[in-house]
Amino acid sequence: MRLPNALFSVSLAALIATPTAMAGALPAPLQALTEQGLEIHGEFEAPAGLTGYAASHQGREMTVYLTAAGNHAIVGTMIDAEGNDLSEAPLDELVRAPQEGEVWQQLEESHWIQDGQADAPRVLYTFTDPNCPYCRQFWEQARPWVDAGEVQLRHIMVGILQQNSPAKAASLLGADDPEAALHDHSDGGDITPSAQPRDIEDQVYRNNQLFDELGLYATPTTVYRHDGRLQRVDGMPEEARLLEMMGGEAP
Structure with a gap:
């Protein structure tokens, strides 16, 4: 599943509390919008004497254009004579990229x-x-990319599928050599859940929370960077997507 560039647009709103930019110094129309729940993330130059603002509301991204006199604001998308959307680049720079950095x-x-x-x-x-x-x-x-030293997987251990999943995840995180334990388990070995310190159990709980907060629903779910942007794959990737995730053909 390939998501748009705004990786987790709805869940980001819940996960990241972005302070309203320039709060208290906004022109009256923008101040009125912020009082209705709009968040202003940054300002950018716009044509025709307008001043643009990148904004969001409950996970939905939008641009706002302030008239030269500062008395009126227009919420919407600006298109040039060739039909190009002039709002996407500011939203990428001022909203999506910082939010993806937070994720x-x-x-x-x-x-x-x-x-x-x-x-x-x-x-x-x-x-x-x-x-x-x-x-x-x-x-x-x-394995080909990991064994060749080209890719490092970071397995965020969650316990969501079966009743003993949290205990198994904690046992792997709390092993003397977690990487070796995960390797043995993933290579076909079974793992016997064992009592773990409270802080290890809490790690699984916090990972489960993050899974929920990001709006995820499948394992594995993998997040990676491609062309400077975050991408997400739910479940098993198809071959073409796997090559993109790994950065190229198998070594």
């Missing part, structure tokens, strides 16, 4: 098991449930 940081700060070399030039985050057969298949698919 990437959330993934970095989650609780994951490294799979591959630490200095691999390409990093992918994948939500993995120990009881998910497709997660094992994806692990196997990625």
Whole structure:
């Protein structure tokens, strides 16, 4: 499933509280819009003496254009004489890119098991449930790139599929060598849930929360960067998408 450039547009609104830009110093029409719940993310130059603002409301992105006198605002999309949408670039720069950066940081700060070399030039985050057969298949698919040192998978361990999934995920995160334990499990071995310290169990809980907050619904779900933007794949990728995710043909 390929999402638009705004990776998790609706769920981002819940996950990221973006402060209204220039609060208290906005022209009256914009101030009125912010009081109705609109968030202003930044200002940009617009044609015809207008001033543009990149904004969002409940996960929906939009542009607002302020007239030269500052007394009126127009909410909508601006099109030039050739039919080009002049709103997309400002929304990319001022709304989507910062929000995607926040999502990437959330993934970095989650609780994951490294799979591959630490200095691999390409990093992918994948939500993995120990009881998910497709997660094992994806692990196997990625072996050529991971083993060659080209890709590092970061398995964000969640427990959502079966009653013992959280305990299994905690056992993997709490193993003496989590990467080796995940390797053995993904290679066909079973894992016996065992009691873990409270902080390890909490790591699984927080990963589950992140899974829900991002509006995800399948494992594996993998997030990666392509052409500077975040992309997401739900479930097993098709071959062409796998090559994009891994950055090229198998070594």
